Amino acid sequence: MKKQLMTVLFGSVLVLGACGGGEETSPEEPADTGGDTETETTTVDAEAVIQQNCISCHGENLEGQGNFPALNDVGSRLSQEEILSVIENGQGAMPPNIIEGEEAQAVAEYLANQQ
Template sequence: MNKKLLAAIFGSALMLAACGGGDDEATEPNDENGGEVVETQDAEKIVQGNCTSCHGGNLEGQGNFPSLTDVGSRLSQEEILKVIQEGKGAMPANIIEGAEAEVVAEWLSNKK
């Protein structure tokens, strides 16, 4: 009986291991940034941590800081990346850097 119980436990463990993971988000290495990998799902988190204090919690803009809710209809991905890298107006340069800046620029370019 111990062998059957051990076999059932072992079989269950193998099945759980085979089904585990569940993290199917695509990641892209970025060789220009030392092979750093940033997941696309992280773009929103990066924006929340770096942009909302000036652009508002919903990116609706506030004070002298423009709305980013439709920034993709005004600027291309490359132009957004340039603003992130070089700054503009009161926005400092390189507030987000490397692969994170590229992922954020892509994410914001889809805001139309």
């Protein structure tokens, strides 16, 4: 009985040992084709940025609340450049640079089209 148990255990160790322990392989990098390289383009989801950064003060539908003005029609009052300036420099209770870079550009463009 002991001999059979030892045989089963030894066989299990061999089988399980053979299954694991392989080297991790990393995916190969694509070969350089020598042609033109395309630049990566990132698209900013302006609506998602607004949901994350603006609705807490300007309201869920950007309708404005309290001392915070409505943004759902801001494009009828301000140009894209003026909206970007407010985002970058702040105005009233709004601090500067809540949104920066490409996100600020995308949000300004989006809001400029809200009329």
